[in-house]
Amino acid sequence: MVLASVVLVLRGEGPPEPVGLRGFFYGLVREVAPEVHEQGENPFALGFGGKEGAYWARVSFLKEELYARLSPRLFALEGEAVRLGKPFHVRAVLQEGHPWAGVTTYPRLFQNPLGPDLPLRFHSPTLFRRKGVHYPMPEPKLVVESLLRRLEAFGPLQAPDGVREALLERTTVRWLEGRTLKAETEVDAVGFVGRVVYHLPRAKEEELAWLWALGRFAFFAGVGTKTALGYGRAKVFALREGDG
Numbered sequence: 001m002v003l004a005s006v007v008l009v010l011r012g013e014g015p016p017e018p019v020g021l022r023g024f025f026y027g028l029v030r031e032v033a034p035e036v037h038e039q040g041e042n043p044f045a046l047g048f049g050g051k052e053g054a055y056w057a058r059v060s061f062l063k064e065e066l067y068a069r070l071s072p073r074l075f076a077l078e079g080e081a082v083r084l085g086k087p088f089h090v091r092a093v094l095q096e097g098h099p100w101a102g103v104t105t106y107p108r109l110f111q112n113p114l115g116p117d118l119p120l121r122f123h124s125p126t127l128f129r130r131k132g133v134h135y136p137m138p139e140p141k142l143v144v145e146s147l148l149r150r151l152e153a154f155g156p157l158q159a160p161d162g163v164r165e166a167l168l169e170r171t172t173v174r175w176l177e178g179r180t181l182k183a184e185t186e187v188d189a190v191g192f193v194g195r196v197v198y199h200l201p202r203a204k205e206e207e208l209a210w211l212w213a214l215g216r217f218a219f220f221a222g223v224g225t226k227t228a229l230g231y232g233r234a235k236v237f238a239l240r241e242g243d244g
Contacts, residue, residue: 012088020085125191
Protein backbone atom coordinates (compact mmCIF):
# COMPACT_ATOMS: atom_id res chain seq x y z
CA MET A 1 0.00 0.00 0.00
CA VAL A 2 1.84 3.02 -1.37
CA LEU A 3 1.95 6.59 -0.10
CA ALA A 4 3.43 9.15 -2.47
CA SER A 5 4.15 12.85 -2.68
CA VAL A 6 4.55 14.48 -6.11
CA VAL A 7 6.04 17.98 -6.40
CA LEU A 8 5.47 20.45 -9.24
CA VAL A 9 8.47 22.77 -9.64
CA LEU A 10 7.07 26.11 -10.79
CA ARG A 11 8.10 29.34 -12.43
CA GLY A 12 5.84 32.29 -11.77
CA GLU A 13 5.23 35.46 -9.80
CA GLY A 14 4.83 34.64 -6.12
CA PRO A 15 3.81 31.36 -4.47
CA PRO A 16 0.61 29.46 -5.36
CA GLU A 17 -2.55 30.67 -3.64
CA PRO A 18 -4.14 28.13 -1.26
CA VAL A 19 -7.63 28.34 -2.74
CA GLY A 20 -6.25 28.33 -6.28
CA LEU A 21 -4.16 25.22 -5.63
CA ARG A 22 -7.12 23.43 -4.09
CA GLY A 23 -9.39 24.42 -6.96
CA PHE A 24 -6.91 23.16 -9.56
CA PHE A 25 -6.44 19.81 -7.83
CA TYR A 26 -10.17 19.35 -7.20
CA GLY A 27 -10.69 19.89 -10.93
CA LEU A 28 -8.37 16.95 -11.67
CA VAL A 29 -10.10 14.83 -9.04
CA ARG A 30 -13.53 15.51 -10.53
CA GLU A 31 -12.28 14.23 -13.88
CA VAL A 32 -10.71 10.95 -12.79
CA ALA A 33 -12.03 10.14 -9.29
CA PRO A 34 -15.27 12.05 -8.57
CA GLU A 35 -16.17 9.68 -5.74
CA VAL A 36 -13.40 11.21 -3.60
CA HIS A 37 -15.64 14.19 -2.79
CA GLU A 38 -18.12 11.85 -1.14
CA GLN A 39 -15.61 10.46 1.36
CA GLY A 40 -15.40 11.64 4.94
CA GLU A 41 -11.61 11.91 5.03
CA ASN A 42 -9.55 13.35 2.19
CA PRO A 43 -7.16 10.68 0.83
CA PHE A 44 -4.68 13.43 -0.09
CA ALA A 45 -3.03 16.59 1.20
CA LEU A 46 -1.69 19.63 -0.64
CA GLY A 47 1.23 21.94 -0.01
CA PHE A 48 3.20 24.80 -1.50
CA GLY A 49 6.29 26.84 -0.79
CA GLY A 50 9.56 28.14 -2.13
CA LYS A 51 10.97 31.56 -2.86
CA GLU A 52 11.28 33.89 -5.82
CA GLY A 53 12.29 31.93 -8.88
CA ALA A 54 11.86 28.56 -7.17
CA TYR A 55 8.25 28.00 -6.14
CA TRP A 56 6.66 24.60 -5.87
CA ALA A 57 3.38 22.84 -5.13
CA ARG A 58 2.86 19.28 -3.95
CA VAL A 59 0.16 16.64 -3.89
CA SER A 60 0.53 13.74 -1.47
CA PHE A 61 -1.58 10.61 -1.80
CA LEU A 62 -2.74 8.41 1.06
CA LYS A 63 -4.41 5.82 -1.21
CA GLU A 64 -2.49 3.90 -3.84
CA GLU A 65 -5.54 3.75 -6.12
CA LEU A 66 -5.89 7.53 -6.22
CA TYR A 67 -2.15 7.91 -6.82
CA ALA A 68 -2.31 5.45 -9.73
CA ARG A 69 -5.20 7.34 -11.33
CA LEU A 70 -3.95 10.90 -10.82
CA SER A 71 -0.17 10.71 -11.06
CA PRO A 72 -0.14 10.27 -14.88
CA ARG A 73 -2.08 13.54 -15.15
CA LEU A 74 0.40 15.27 -12.86
CA PHE A 75 3.50 14.02 -14.69
CA ALA A 76 1.95 15.11 -17.98
CA LEU A 77 1.96 18.72 -16.71
CA GLU A 78 5.73 19.08 -17.13
CA GLY A 79 6.38 21.95 -19.52
CA GLU A 80 2.75 23.09 -19.37
CA ALA A 81 1.06 26.23 -18.05
CA VAL A 82 -1.22 25.87 -15.03
CA ARG A 83 -3.24 28.27 -12.93
CA LEU A 84 -2.93 27.88 -9.15
CA GLY A 85 -4.72 31.10 -8.28
CA LYS A 86 -2.20 32.78 -10.57
CA PRO A 87 -0.43 31.51 -13.71
CA PHE A 88 2.65 29.26 -13.50
CA HIS A 89 4.85 27.28 -15.83
CA VAL A 90 5.60 23.73 -14.63
CA ARG A 91 9.36 23.30 -14.97
CA ALA A 92 9.49 19.75 -13.60
CA VAL A 93 7.38 17.11 -11.86
CA LEU A 94 9.31 15.21 -9.20
CA GLN A 95 8.69 12.11 -7.12
CA GLU A 96 12.17 12.20 -5.62
CA GLY A 97 15.03 14.67 -5.38
CA HIS A 98 13.00 17.33 -3.59
CA PRO A 99 12.60 17.72 0.21
CA TRP A 100 8.80 17.36 -0.09
CA ALA A 101 8.69 14.55 -2.65
CA GLY A 102 8.86 10.86 -1.82
CA VAL A 103 7.33 7.41 -1.88
CA THR A 104 6.93 4.82 0.86
CA THR A 105 4.51 2.13 2.02
CA TYR A 106 2.36 1.86 5.13
CA PRO A 107 4.42 -1.07 6.54
CA ARG A 108 7.62 0.98 6.25
CA LEU A 109 6.16 3.68 8.48
CA PHE A 110 6.30 1.25 11.40
CA GLN A 111 9.91 0.10 10.91
CA ASN A 112 12.84 1.17 13.10
CA PRO A 113 11.27 3.50 15.67
CA LEU A 114 13.98 5.75 17.08
CA GLY A 115 12.96 6.02 20.72
CA PRO A 116 10.33 7.71 22.90
CA ASP A 117 11.06 11.23 21.56
CA LEU A 118 9.34 12.18 18.29
CA PRO A 119 10.55 15.51 16.82
CA LEU A 120 8.08 17.13 14.41
CA ARG A 121 8.53 20.40 12.57
CA PHE A 122 5.40 22.20 11.39
CA HIS A 123 6.35 24.06 8.21
CA SER A 124 3.01 25.68 7.37
CA PRO A 125 0.35 27.05 9.73
CA THR A 126 -1.19 24.11 11.60
CA LEU A 127 -4.60 24.44 13.22
CA PHE A 128 -7.34 22.23 14.60
CA ARG A 129 -11.11 22.39 14.93
CA ARG A 130 -11.83 22.50 18.65
CA LYS A 131 -15.28 23.23 20.09
CA GLY A 132 -16.37 24.84 16.85
CA VAL A 133 -13.42 27.22 16.46
CA HIS A 134 -9.93 27.08 14.94
CA TYR A 135 -7.24 26.37 17.55
CA PRO A 136 -3.52 26.82 16.77
CA MET A 137 -1.65 24.91 19.49
CA PRO A 138 -0.17 21.51 18.55
CA GLU A 139 -1.22 19.76 21.75
CA PRO A 140 -0.20 16.08 21.79
CA LYS A 141 -3.72 14.69 21.87
CA LEU A 142 -4.89 16.89 18.99
CA VAL A 143 -1.89 15.93 16.84
CA VAL A 144 -2.19 12.23 17.63
CA GLU A 145 -5.95 12.19 17.02
CA SER A 146 -5.56 13.88 13.66
CA LEU A 147 -2.85 11.52 12.42
CA LEU A 148 -4.33 8.36 13.91
CA ARG A 149 -7.74 9.02 12.36
CA ARG A 150 -6.34 9.40 8.86
CA LEU A 151 -3.81 6.59 9.14
CA GLU A 152 -6.52 4.16 10.22
CA ALA A 153 -8.85 5.45 7.48
CA PHE A 154 -6.43 4.62 4.67
CA GLY A 155 -3.81 2.25 6.11
CA PRO A 156 -4.14 -1.51 6.62
CA LEU A 157 -3.99 -1.52 10.45
CA GLN A 158 -6.08 -0.36 13.38
CA ALA A 159 -4.27 0.60 16.57
CA PRO A 160 -4.87 -1.87 19.42
CA ASP A 161 -6.88 -0.36 22.25
CA GLY A 162 -3.92 -0.29 24.64
CA VAL A 163 -1.69 1.42 22.09
CA ARG A 164 -4.39 3.94 21.25
CA GLU A 165 -4.84 4.82 24.91
CA ALA A 166 -1.10 5.21 25.44
CA LEU A 167 -0.70 7.49 22.42
CA LEU A 168 -3.67 9.68 23.25
CA GLU A 169 -3.33 9.89 27.03
CA ARG A 170 0.40 9.62 27.74
CA THR A 171 2.07 11.50 24.89
CA THR A 172 3.41 14.81 26.17
CA VAL A 173 5.65 17.68 25.02
CA ARG A 174 9.30 17.59 25.97
CA TRP A 175 10.31 20.74 24.07
CA LEU A 176 8.63 23.37 21.89
CA GLU A 177 9.76 26.35 19.82
CA GLY A 178 7.48 28.22 17.45
CA ARG A 179 4.95 30.95 16.76
CA THR A 180 1.63 31.52 15.04
CA LEU A 181 1.11 32.69 11.47
CA LYS A 182 -2.02 33.73 9.64
CA ALA A 183 -3.79 31.01 7.67
CA GLU A 184 -5.85 32.07 4.65
CA THR A 185 -9.10 30.21 5.28
CA GLU A 186 -12.79 31.10 4.99
CA VAL A 187 -12.53 32.90 8.34
CA ASP A 188 -9.75 34.71 10.16
CA ALA A 189 -7.45 32.08 11.67
CA VAL A 190 -3.87 31.49 12.72
CA GLY A 191 -1.84 28.30 12.88
CA PHE A 192 1.31 27.08 14.60
CA VAL A 193 4.67 26.88 12.84
CA GLY A 194 7.80 25.62 14.56
CA ARG A 195 9.33 22.56 16.16
CA VAL A 196 7.98 20.26 18.85
CA VAL A 197 9.54 17.23 20.49
CA TYR A 198 6.79 14.86 21.62
CA HIS A 199 7.59 12.26 24.28
CA LEU A 200 5.92 8.97 25.16
CA PRO A 201 7.07 7.88 28.63
CA ARG A 202 7.31 4.22 29.61
CA ALA A 203 6.73 3.31 25.97
CA LYS A 204 6.52 -0.34 24.95
CA GLU A 205 7.89 -1.57 21.64
CA GLU A 206 4.50 -1.61 19.89
CA GLU A 207 3.67 1.86 21.20
CA LEU A 208 6.94 3.23 19.86
CA ALA A 209 6.27 1.69 16.45
CA TRP A 210 2.91 3.46 16.27
CA LEU A 211 4.34 6.76 17.58
CA TRP A 212 6.95 6.85 14.83
CA ALA A 213 4.51 5.62 12.20
CA LEU A 214 2.32 8.64 12.98
CA GLY A 215 5.30 10.98 12.78
CA ARG A 216 6.38 9.63 9.40
CA PHE A 217 2.80 9.60 8.17
CA ALA A 218 2.60 13.35 8.90
CA PHE A 219 4.91 13.98 5.92
CA PHE A 220 2.21 12.68 3.58
CA ALA A 221 -1.03 13.39 5.46
CA GLY A 222 -0.42 16.74 7.07
CA VAL A 223 -1.70 17.52 10.55
CA GLY A 224 -4.96 19.09 11.68
CA THR A 225 -7.56 20.77 9.52
CA LYS A 226 -7.32 22.57 6.13
CA THR A 227 -4.67 20.21 4.73
CA ALA A 228 -6.38 20.60 1.32
CA LEU A 229 -5.30 24.27 1.46
CA GLY A 230 -1.67 23.39 2.16
CA TYR A 231 -1.82 23.85 5.93
CA GLY A 232 -0.54 21.41 8.53
CA ARG A 233 2.52 20.50 6.43
CA ALA A 234 4.89 18.71 8.79
CA LYS A 235 7.70 16.19 8.96
CA VAL A 236 10.18 14.62 11.36
CA PHE A 237 13.38 16.59 11.92
CA ALA A 238 16.77 15.54 13.23
CA LEU A 239 17.27 16.25 16.91
CA ARG A 240 20.25 18.36 17.89
CA GLU A 241 21.84 19.03 21.24
CA GLY A 242 19.56 21.42 23.12
CA ASP A 243 16.35 20.22 21.47
CA GLY A 244 14.57 18.86 24.50
